[in-house]
Amino acid sequence: MKKKDLRACSLNEINEFLSLQGEKKFHTQQIYDWIWKNGAKSIDEISNLSIKTRKIFSENFSYNPAKIDSHIKSTDGTLKFSFKLFDDNFVEGVIIPDKDRVTACISTQVGCALNCGFCATGLNGFIRDLEYAEIFDQIALLNEFSLKTFQKKLSNIVYMGMGEPFINYDNTIKSLKIITDSKLLGFSPQRITVSTSGITEKIKAFADENINANLAVSLHSAIDEKRSFIMPINKKYPLADLKESLMYFYSKTNNRITFEYLILDNFNDSLDDAIALAKYCRSFPVKINIIKYNSVNQTNFKKSNNEKIEKFKNYLESKNMIVMIRKSRGEEIVAACGQLANKENKKQKNNT
16 A cells, blocks of 8 residues: 655644554654754654654655755856656756845746747656645755855745646645745745746636735737747637736735746847737736747747847836846756756656
């Protein structure tokens, strides 16, 4: 019979198990803290339990933490990590150090099913959702690495790695609640951003969670035909429906929404594209991050030139919009936006 992962157990389940074993109930909170506050990597690390009790837990529960398999550093300081999961799948994450900040970019799925035309992650297909503990592991491990390497904890966390967080909604939310719990990791929700391609009903649900984390939307075009061409998900959740869900999100949270706009040469970088974007943003306050395209094999898109990008930005700013051209980090180690590609999983497939 397959053992249940201890980290998938609620406080009540742990409490009931301890009672059945004749153990003290105060161990329940200790175990919970060891898992989610101290980031224990095995049952044996829960050192305030007796050896006998740890043995009983090991016999009855599995414990499947993600582990850092490897990491590589770019000349700009960006670090890309490969995490090995208990079933020998891999996901990737990134640390971006910048002056007094250290930002971690983490994944929510092994691969991605959305098949966006500009992104490497979906090229190898979708394998599975991550459990909330596996999302937590990435954050805990990268935070530990940041403390050792930069002598400071992570300052910002972005759910912008592999996968669509709102397709794996329940595990995404559970991980957010754990890492923002003041009694556990205690990260400020205002320093956490969850990025979505625009799953409208989950945007509304996210607004109702009262987590108060930031929302970013991978928009890339405010013209339905263009957005559907590069993002098939737009056919299911067109721009009008997306706008309605974002208006709801803003009405509930009062949080400014970020639009991620990957600017592509001769596709979405014209004045007409800028006009459409400005019109789309009239219904709620936004910040627009213009992202220079990072090359991805097997796509036909090219990076827009700097002159076009500046004209695009200047038009939006003339409409009193907050616009940033986001500096690309980690491109040489394929760690930049849209480049996380699950190469380890691909190797596995090729070897089977």
